[in-house]
Amino acid sequence: MYFFLANLSLVDLCLPSATVPKMLLNIQTQTQTISYPGCLAQMYFCMMFASMDNFLLTVMAYDRYVAICHPLHYSTIMAPRLCACLVAVPWVVAILNPLLHTLMMVHLHFCSDNVIHHFFCDINSLLPLSCSDxxxxxxxxxxxxxxxxxxxSVCILVSYILIVMKVPSAQGKLKAFSTCGSHLALVILFCGAITGVYMSPLSNHSTEKDSAASVIFMVVVPVLNPFTYSLRNHELKGTLKKTGRGGSRL
Structure with a gap:
């Protein structure tokens, strides 16, 4: 679990870093411009880290399924070699997938009015600016x-369905969902926002809705992930309680 959390923390650090610093710089300097190579680079890294975030949430759902439904075989099933593969393969896919979109974008021609109605170089905001097909x-x-x-997302849903089916007692199901409920809530926010932005035709998009949905999966979910998973950690909660008691005596 901590191996997956370490990778998730890295991705959650990189995903907002691909957009927020440039956005803050534009606000500070009042020059809302970005170079064409910089725009493509931003689009690439946003897609890469967003894909990897989704993969890691899926892997962690499977990890929770094994821990809850097969606790005695957990160490055997989730061997270090399998854990490494469950992270390495998604990293390869996450790196290659946005590369395809970036190379396809390079071959497009753009019109004179290159105003991106978004706070970062999103692919759905760039495509309407092109004069090409x-x-x-x-x-x-x-x-x-x-x-x-x-x-x-379907795999995550199936893992939760299997947890419900395999945990017989109502008390056991309540305990399982108290452990996994925060993960499920973040998955719904993350995948729901991405699906709403990228699964609808370009003609149905609006700047306000796309920007709001993008903020959810680009900023809100990565910021919430560390709090969500760290506060489930008994050692961290114990340390916070000790710190609070020590602070009150001072």
Whole structure:
């Protein structure tokens, strides 16, 4: 579990870092511009870390399923080699997938009015600016969301269904969901926001809705993840209680 949390913490640190510093710089300098290579780089890293975040949430759901439904075989099933594969393979996919979209974007031609109605270089904000035919790009975005975001979301849902089916008592189910409820809530926020932005046609998009949904999976969920998983840790809660008691005596 801590191995997966370490990778999730790294991704949660990198995902907001791809957009927030540039946004704050634009606000401070009042120059809301970005170079074309910088825009493509921002789009690449945003897609990469968002994909990896989703993969790790899926892997952690499987880890919780094994821990709850097969506790006696947990150390055997979740061997170090399998854990390494469950992280390495998603990293490879997360690196290669946005590379495809970036290379397809390089071949597009853009019109004179290159105003991005977003707080970062999102692919759905860049495609309407192009003078080229973007139907293939739009199709690739829909396919990517279907394979990389919808399929893992279904896997997470299946893992929770299996937990409900395999835990017989109501008290056991309540205890299981008290452990996994925070994870499920973050998954719903993260995957729901991404699906709403990228699974709908470009004609149905609005700047306000896309920006609000993007803030959820680009900033809110990565910020909430450390609090959600750390506060479930008994050692951390014990340390916080000791610190609070020590502070009150001072």
């Amino acid at each position: 973007t139907s293939l790009n739009q199709l690739s975005v829909l396919a990517t969301v279907g394979l990389i975001f919808v399929v893992p």
